[in-house]
Amino acid sequence: MNEAMLKELGVVRDQIDSIDAQLLALLNERARCAEHVGEIKSRYGEAGHVYRPEREAQVLRRIQDLNQGPLPNESVTFFFREVMSACLSLENPLGIAFLGPLGTFSESAAVKHFGHAARLVPQTTIDDVFREVEAGHAQYGVVPVENSTEGAVGRTLDLLLGSPLKICGEVVLRIHQHLMSRETSLGAITKVYSHAQSLAQCHEWLNRSLPGVPRISVGSNAEAARLASVEPGAAAIAGEAASERYELPRLVENIEDEPNNTTRFFVLGRHDAGPSGADKTSLIMSATNRPGAVHLLLAPLAAAGVSMSRLESRPARAALWEYVFYVDIEGHRDEPAVKTALAALAAEAAYLKILGSYPQAVY
Ligand SMILES: C=C(O[C@@H]1C=C(C(=O)O)C=C[C@H]1O)C(=O)O
Numbered sequence: 001m002n003e004a005m006l007k008e009l010g011v012v013r014d015q016i017d018s019i020d021a022q023l024l025a026l027l028n029e030r031a032r033c034a035e036h037v038g039e040i041k042s043r044y045g046e047a048g049h050v051y052r053p054e055r056e057a058q059v060l061r062r063i064q065d066l067n068q069g070p071l072p073n074e075s076v077t078f079f080f081r082e083v084m085s086a087c088l089s090l091e092n093p094l095g096i097a098f099l100g101p102l103g104t105f106s107e108s109a110a111v112k113h114f115g116h117a118a119r120l121v122p123q124t125t126i127d128d129v130f131r132e133v134e135a136g137h138a139q140y141g142v143v144p145v146e147n148s149t150e151g152a153v154g155r156t157l158d159l160l161l162g163s164p165l166k167i168c169g170e171v172v173l174r175i176h177q178h179l180m181s182r183e184t185s186l187g188a189i190t191k192v193y194s195h196a197q198s199l200a201q202c203h204e205w206l207n208r209s210l211p212g213v214p215r216i217s218v219g220s221n222a223e224a225a226r227l228a229s230v231e232p233g234a235a236a237i238a239g240e241a242a243s244e245r246y247e248l249p250r251l252v253e254n255i256e257d258e259p260n261n262t263t264r265f266f267v268l269g270r271h272d273a274g275p276s277g278a279d280k281t282s283l284i285m286s287a288t289n290r291p292g293a294v295h296l297l298l299a300p301l302a303a304a305g306v307s308m309s310r311l312e313s314r315p316a317r318a319a320l321w322e323y324v325f326y327v328d329i330e331g332h333r334d335e336p337a338v339k340t341a342l343a344a345l346a347a348e349a350a351y352l353k354i355l356g357s358y359p360q361a362v363y
Pocket residue numbers: 033034037038050051052053055056059083084085087088
């Protein structure tokens with residue numbers, strides 16, 4: 001290397017070393033503050049509420065407002081989430097149940113929301129995630145609720161109806177599907193494993209690029225990657241987490257048919273969140289089976305000036321041809337307009353259950 005260049009590099013590297021030392025000192029100073037907050041909470045009998053989703057959302061939104069680059073918001077948000085995760089785990093790492101196995105998009109969602117310091121506990125089914133949190137074996141649970149191309153996850157919606165758990169957060173994850181295999185060319189691929197939903201999300205790509213190659217649906221994308229990692233000729237469609245877990249090279253990246261493919265997850269806990277300033281409230285309601293019933297249910301929202309961000313109907317199991325509605329509205333249940341709308345809904349609906357208020361996902 002050129003001596004002048006080495007000299008210049010040396011100056012900048014000294015600067016970086018000095019900044020790193022300052023960052024380290026500041027990170028530990030911040031960690032001590034978070035410990036202090038934890039100590040105050042336990043002194044006031046709030047030891048069980050150490051994790052505060054609304055406060056974390058506010059911290060991240062503020063960081064994004066302050067950020068002037070060159071680092072993009074996505075990167076600084078990632079760092080600060082990890083910092084909060086590490087600070088929180090100094091006291092007691094959070095136990096997070098999620099729909100496993102490791103290597104699924106649910107794992108990525110849990111890590112995106114709670115950071116790498118959380119203790120992730122994979123579960124076999126969505127039912128098990130609910131049970132683990134209800135039984136207190138895990139403090140929080142992460143379950144998929146809807147995909148932008150495939151629609152609602154029915155099992156999650158059905159379980160929310162009967163569960164005492166509250167929604168205390170949402171995570172929105174961009175879903176990128178990759179074709180991964182030990183084979184090095186498409187021509188060598190004789191079968192493709194994946195979860196049925198992922199096969200559906202890559203249906204057109206598969207018709208075009210691997211016509212006639214059998215598609216085999218298995219329990220999860222991670223299981224598909226595991227199979228493809230040991231079977232010659234096999235490929236899997238799965239996400240980055242699975243390719244890393246099974247050290248399976250990605251042959252073709254981003255093969256999802258819909259470029260804006262996202263999945264939304266709910267974070268479940270035994271309490272919901274306080275107001276963060278930009279919140280949502282999820283509820284389930286049902287109307288008696290008469291003309292105009294749905295309109296009567298939705299009118300109170302409009303009257304109070306509350307926006308609805310999602311409406312999903314599911315058949316009620318109890319009575320044939322009756323429906324329950326899953327509604328997401330903007331705002332926190334403690335805000336006056338939302339309070340007014342909820343009171344009017346309670347008077348109108350045959351059944352109303354408030355699933356929780358929580359901060360809108362921070363991207
Ligand atoms: C430190 C606190 O507790 C936790 C840690 C946070 C953090 O590290 O910034 C934020 C919210 C809580 O999950 C707090 O409530 O301020």
